[in-house]
Amino acid sequence: xxxxxxxxxxxLFGGLTSVxxxxxxxxxxxxxxxxxxxxxxxELEKELNNVGxxxxxxxxxxxxHGDSDHTGNxxxxxxxxxxxxxxxxxxxxxxxxxxxxxxxxxxILSKIINPFMGLGKSDRFVPDFYVEDGYDxxxxxxxxxxxxxxxxxxxxxxxxxxxxxxxxxTCLPTPRSQPLIPSWxxxxxxxxxxxN
Numbered sequence: 001x002x003x004x005x006x007x008x009x010x011x012l013f014g015g016l017t018s019v020x021x022x023x024x025x026x027x028x029x030x031x032x033x034x035x036x037x038x039x040x041x042x043e044l045e046k047e048l049n050n051v052g053x054x055x056x057x058x059x060x061x062x063x064x065h066g067d068s069d070h071t072g073n074x075x076x077x078x079x080x081x082x083x084x085x086x087x088x089x090x091x092x093x094x095x096x097x098x099x100x101x102x103x104x105x106x107x108i109l110s111k112i113i114n115p116f117m118g119l120g121k122s123d124r125f126v127p128d129f130y131v132e133d134g135y136d137x138x139x140x141x142x143x144x145x146x147x148x149x150x151x152x153x154x155x156x157x158x159x160x161x162x163x164x165x166x167x168x169x170t171c172l173p174t175p176r177s178q179p180l181i182p183s184w185x186x187x188x189x190x191x192x193x194x195x196n
Contacts, residue, residue, distance in 0.1 A: 008047045010036040012069060019069045022167055028141030029057035033159060033167050034064055038072035038123050055081050060140045063087035064169035065156040066094030068119045075125040084128035088148060090155025098124050103154040
């Protein structure tokens with residue numbers, strides 16, 4: 001199985017921050033990891049079109065967690081391209097109800113922000129299936145497995161490929177002496193490859 005990775009960087013809050021989505025090209029088609037905010041749909045779709053994504057070859061969308069800046073275009077892509085959506089059940093209420101605090105204890109600031117960060121009714125969805133720790137994605141052409149990483153949310157996951165790349169939702173390099181792990185971006189990290 002061969003795989004190519006394309007990073008799609010979508011700006012948020014007027015460019016103050018961004019979220020990365022990853023598009024993996026496999027022998028069988030394409031698999032996006034996260035889909036960004038629905039307000040950036042045009043930019044995402046342009047990137048998909050540029051690499052030849054079309055109905056029938058966008059096989060699976062893998063969601064690292066239920067926040068709207070990672071799931072905002074899932075329903076749209078599911079409908080337009082016929083792609084299946086996979087995520088951990090721990091965040092299912094976030095995407096079905098549009099409530100980003102569904103499985104979190106929110107502080108007062110997050111309760112104020114939640115109405116602006118939730119999924120609108122047309123962007124809510126029911127995943128086609130749920131993945132658990134160890135789930136194998138090879139039937140979709142991706143030689144990878146799921147790692148359950150609860151913390152940012154109860155349903156946060158990583159996608160660990162046979163090539164030794166792990167896609168996670170909350171890593172960001174910083175100029176500090178110690179790494180800072182904020183909760184607003186997704187990054188892929190090279191790590192030791194899986195053993196057979």
